[in-house]
Amino acid sequence: MRWGLDDVTVRLGGRVAIIGVTLPVEPASVTVVVGGDGAGKSTCLRALVGLVGVEEGSVRRPSKSKIGYVPATAGLYADLTVDENVAFSATAYGLSGAELKGRAGRILGLVGLDGVRDRLGGQLSGGMQRKLAVGMALVHSPELLVLDEPTTGVDPVSRAELWRLISRAGAEGTAVVVATTYVNEAARGSAAMLLEEGRVLISGAPEGIVGEVPGTLGRVRGVSQPTAMSWRRGADWRVWAPTGDLPPGVTRVDPDLEDAAVIAALASEMAVSS
Amino acid sequence: MWAMVTKEFRQLRRDRRTLAMMIVLPVLLLVVFGDAASFSVKEIPTIVVGPRAELVAPLLHAPFQVVAVDVDGTESTAKQRLLVGAAVVGVVTRDSGVLVLLDGTQVFSVQTAESALARNARTPGEAGFTAAAVRVQILYNPSLTTSWVMVPGLAGLILVFIGTLITSLGVVRERQSGTLEQLAVMPFRPWDVIIGKIVPYLMVAALDLAVIIVVGMAVFHVPFVGNVATFLLGAALFLLVTLGMGVLISTVSQNQGQAIQLAFMILLPQVLLSGLIFPVASMAAGVRWISYVLPLTYFIRISRGVMLKGTPISALWQPIGLLAVLAVGVLGLAILRFRRDLAPNLRGTAEQGAGLLEGANP
Amino acid sequence: MTGSLARALGVSMRFGSFTAVDSVSLAVDKGEVVGLLGANGAGKTTVIRLLLGLLRPSGGTVRLFEAPPTVGTRRRVGYVPQSLGLYTDLTVAENWHFTSAAFGSPRQGLPAGIESHADELVGALPLGTQRRVAFAVALAHRPELLVLDEPTSGVGPLGRARLWQDIRQAAEAGAGVLVTTHNMEEAEECDRLLIMVDGVVASAGTVAEVIAGRSVVEVRCDDWDAAFVALDAAGFSVQAHGRTLRVAASSQDVTALLAHEGIASRSRSVPANLEEAFVAVVTAGSVS
Numbered sequence: 001m002r003w004g005l006d007d008v009t010v011r012l013g014g015r016v017a018i019i020g021v022t023l024p025v026e027p028a029s030v031t032v033v034v035g036g037d038g039a040g041k042s043t044c045l046r047a048l049v050g051l052v053g054v055e056e057g058s059v060r061r062p063s064k065s066k067i068g069y070v071p072a073t074a075g076l077y078a079d080l081t082v083d084e085n086v087a088f089s090a091t092a093y094g095l096s097g098a099e100l101k102g103r104a105g106r107i108l109g110l111v112g113l114d115g116v117r118d119r120l121g122g123q124l125s126g127g128m129q130r131k132l133a134v135g136m137a138l139v140h141s142p143e144l145l146v147l148d149e150p151t152t153g154v155d156p157v158s159r160a161e162l163w164r165l166i167s168r169a170g171a172e173g174t175a176v177v178v179a180t181t182y183v184n185e186a187a188r189g190s191a192a193m194l195l196e197e198g199r200v201l202i203s204g205a206p207e208g209i210v211g212e213v214p215g216t217l218g219r220v221r222g223v224s225q226p227t228a229m230s231w232r233r234g235a236d237w238r239v240w241a242p243t244g245d246l247p248p249g250v251t252r253v254d255p256d257l258e259d260a261a262v263i264a265a266l267a268s269e270m271a272v273s274s
Numbered sequence: 275m276w277a278m279v280t281k282e283f284r285q286l287r288r289d290r291r292t293l294a295m296m297i298v299l300p301v302l303l304l305v306v307f308g309d310a311a312s313f314s315v316k317e318i319p320t321i322v323v324g325p326r327a328e329l330v331a332p333l334l335h336a337p338f339q340v341v342a343v344d345v346d347g348t349e350s351t352a353k354q355r356l357l358v359g360a361a362v363v364g365v366v367t368r369d370s371g372v373l374v375l376l377d378g379t380q381v382f383s384v385q386t387a388e389s390a391l392a393r394n395a396r397t398p399g400e401a402g403f404t405a406a407a408v409r410v411q412i413l414y415n416p417s418l419t420t421s422w423v424m425v426p427g428l429a430g431l432i433l434v435f436i437g438t439l440i441t442s443l444g445v446v447r448e449r450q451s452g453t454l455e456q457l458a459v460m461p462f463r464p465w466d467v468i469i470g471k472i473v474p475y476l477m478v479a480a481l482d483l484a485v486i487i488v489v490g491m492a493v494f495h496v497p498f499v500g501n502v503a504t505f506l507l508g509a510a511l512f513l514l515v516t517l518g519m520g521v522l523i524s525t526v527s528q529n530q531g532q533a534i535q536l537a538f539m540i541l542l543p544q545v546l547l548s549g550l551i552f553p554v555a556s557m558a559a560g561v562r563w564i565s566y567v568l569p570l571t572y573f574i575r576i577s578r579g580v581m582l583k584g585t586p587i588s589a590l591w592q593p594i595g596l597l598a599v600l601a602v603g604v605l606g607l608a609i610l611r612f613r614r615d616l617a618p619n620l621r622g623t624a625e626q627g628a629g630l631l632e633g634a635n636p
Numbered sequence: 637m638t639g640s641l642a643r644a645l646g647v648s649m650r651f652g653s654f655t656a657v658d659s660v661s662l663a664v665d666k667g668e669v670v671g672l673l674g675a676n677g678a679g680k681t682t683v684i685r686l687l688l689g690l691l692r693p694s695g696g697t698v699r700l701f702e703a704p705p706t707v708g709t710r711r712r713v714g715y716v717p718q719s720l721g722l723y724t725d726l727t728v729a730e731n732w733h734f735t736s737a738a739f740g741s742p743r744q745g746l747p748a749g750i751e752s753h754a755d756e757l758v759g760a761l762p763l764g765t766q767r768r769v770a771f772a773v774a775l776a777h778r779p780e781l782l783v784l785d786e787p788t789s790g791v792g793p794l795g796r797a798r799l800w801q802d803i804r805q806a807a808e809a810g811a812g813v814l815v816t817t818h819n820m821e822e823a824e825e826c827d828r829l830l831i832m833v834d835g836v837v838a839s840a841g842t843v844a845e846v847i848a849g850r851s852v853v854e855v856r857c858d859d860w861d862a863a864f865v866a867l868d869a870a871g872f873s874v875q876a877h878g879r880t881l882r883v884a885a886s887s888q889d890v891t892a893l894l895a896h897e898g899i900a901s902r903s904r905s906v907p908a909n910l911e912e913a914f915v916a917v918v919t920a921g922s923v924s
Contacts, residue, residue: 127676152790155674155675155818156820157675157914157919164875168864170861170876171861171865181789181792223808231801233797258793258821261794262794269794
């Protein structure tokens with residue numbers, strides 16, 4: 001494991017935020033950490049970049065000047081222009097002069113903001129703000145790029161463009177870690193990890209995750225909830241049998257990533273309550 | 275509609291800062307305007323010197339409060355005591371009559387003293403203490419011009435305003451927008467961030483101070499008779515205290531609204547009880563202690579002393595020393611707390627929520 | 637079409653010289669869940685405000701419960717904004733009673749789903765539970781039409797499934813639901829979709845209908861990162877899914893570029909997914 005968390009537990013304000021989390025991060029890869037609000041995604045990322053200390057386990061990360069980080073809350077200055085924001089970030093990372101200008105120009109072109117260089121950060125749309133923040137984190141060509149929920153609440157077109165940036169960074173050799181609440185984004189990376197209440201439910205390559213899901217999954221139409229272990233999916237119900245066969249009338253289906261996530265969460269709930 | 279009222283009450287009950295403001299504020303105003311806000315001074319420290327000092331001293335009743343009697347003292351002795359602020363009235367007894375020296379920087383004490391002297395003059399005099407033989411001289415501020423006394427105080431007010439309120443807003447804004455987190459991850463040392471944030475406000479405050487003094491001197495003809503270096507030393511120390519308070523406020527506030535509330539609660543007592551408007555001397559002892567814990571009180575002593583009286587630094591060691599101690603204490607505490615936000619610490623847990631978090635190192 | 641809960645026919649809204657909504661028609665019927673998609677500024681919020689009668693249209697007609705919208709008919713609508721619309725410094729029970737009183741409903745007990753949290757401050761609950769509470773509170777006055785803005789934004793997979801269960805239950809009880817969202821997973825839960833671009837409805841129908849006929853080129857190769865960079869640098873709209881690339885372009889252009897760069901690959905045409913269809917609709921719509 002080049003970088004990442006190894007069996008890490010973090011305690012915040014008296015309660016355990018994440019426990020026993022192992023998150024390997026390799027260069028030239030995109031690792032996606034999926035989970036709902038409060039699952040511990042931000043804590044994992046913060047532990048990775050050194051914003052919080054760990055109670056148990058160990059963390060490996062490159063030096064500060066080789067990390068790029070975008071927190072969940074924007075991470076840009078609303079009262080500076082696009083140019084000034086990138087310049088600040090570049091200067092902070094030690095760039096100057098012609099090199100700064102060159103890299104800043106290239107980054108702004110990459111994120112598609114070179115037409116609005118003089119616009120104030122606060123006047124950009126949500127999607128453009130995120131792109132600017134990612135650009136600021138990439139301007140110094142970091143070895144490790146960590147993005148906390150870059151696509152939450154962003155319109156689909158901007159989200160696609162953000163993922164283009166993310167994949168490009170990964171393709172060019174950067175180790176990228178992305179936290180998200182959208183399960184389908186787990187399939188974009190080469191490795192995924194699903195968190196719930198501070199624990200890892202499943203992790204690995206996306207194709208593998210779907211196959212490792214326990215029990216059997218089926219679907220059925222109907223008005224009332226078929227079993228306790230079922231949930232709505234569009235007009236149908238999904239029914240999950242942890243062990244044994246599906247109830248009669250239920251058609252078997254192969255789980256997709258979303259199903260896998262729900263099943264993992266249900267399995268974890270079952271384990272806790274039993 | 276009634277539902278609206280109930281809801282608002284419930285929310286208010288849980289908002290401790292606003293509740294504090296709603297209760298503390300009226301109490302403070304009551305104290306100030308009920309007791310402290312008075313322009314009449316009941317006890318004026320007086321020194322009596324000269325050959326007939328022991329004869330004259332017992333004749334001085336309230337509001338004069340005789341703090342020293344020096345038979346061997348001369349006019350310059352009395353002036354010296356006024357210069358260092360040990361007394362506000364100096365009665366110099368001579369064979370040819372009585373010279374009463376008044377410290378013009380204490381405008382209200384002087385006015386009270388003058389009217390007391392006028393009353394005394396009407397009664398049949400005892401040995402030498404008749405109207406014809408009493409000469410009154412007001413030092414430092416002969417015309418008792420209010421602006422001369424206000425400008426040095428306003429200088430302090432500006433420093434408090436910028437140092438505390440503006441600085442705290444500037445730092446909280448960073449926390450609110452989430453950029454503080456990023457600064458912590460960038461290759462900045464915590465020291466870089468702290469100094470970098472404070473320096474602009476320091477420079478603007480210094481500029482404002484210069485402007486106020488210059489305008490005061492040019493437009494209101496406020497004198498500046500003392501040592502500029504002493505003044506700058508006092509101003510610098512005071513500014514460090516207020517900046518420290520500003521940063522401290524920002525470390526306990528999650529958003530600008532909270533910062534403003536706290537800053538307001540710290541600023542208002544300073545405006546009312548530091549001697550800026552109402553003389554400290556006129557406050558009852560029970561209230562006066564509050565002014566003794568306010569840094570602005572001490573800066574005003576320094577600024578008025580240096581600008582109007584030319585008080586030497588040796589006589590100002592007390593306010594300067596106190597400001598120095600406060601500066602180290604407040605700024606030190608503020609920096610310690612701010613550092614915790616920028617780098618995880620060895621021990622400690624913090625509240626979850628907006629801002630940065632910390633845990634224990636492995 | 638009779639029986640629509642909310643209906644807009646050729647509705648337009650102009651603010652000065654700016655046309656926010658241009659000849660938009662849509663309807664929400666009982667028991668169905670309709671998804672309204674579009675970039676920020678596409679006009680979604682304006683359409684909703686028109687439907688609720690908060691704005692008067694510059695052209696076309698709006699019907700809420702078969703009549704022009706009034707304050708009275710608005711009472712039959714339940715609205716949940718993205719920011720929850722709850723007071724975080726009040727408990728769940730206090731929020732419930734406040735909203736009930738505000739809508740003039742008689743005082744009633746909390747529904748079973750959120751009763752266990754009755755005395756907890758809303759601000760102390762996890763987001764998934766907050767959203768369920770917000771939804772339950774909006775249902776307190778038994779509205780016939782529900783308007784939900786990003787109902788599961790930020791919620792994890794299990795929480796989202798449970799919340800959609802509540803939404804479907806409301807629809808099956810006879811309510812009509814209008815959902816605005818940026819989330820493709822959420823869009824796929826809807827019976828019908830409407831995609832707005834620059835004030836017009838650029839595409840409408842079921843998920844299958846919106847996707848229909850659109851395809852992308854799927855590229856598989858060992859040197860996937862080099863392929864990605866090459867395609868991206870050449871201006872193609874390429875997305876990576878693990879090691880597989882999906883390109884919104886013609887097969888010939890893709891193979892030509894990769895051949896030119898000397899990258900060995902296998903490409904084939906596959907049906908687009910909803911997000912790719914959405915992006916195609918939006919980019920085509922803004923160009924025209």
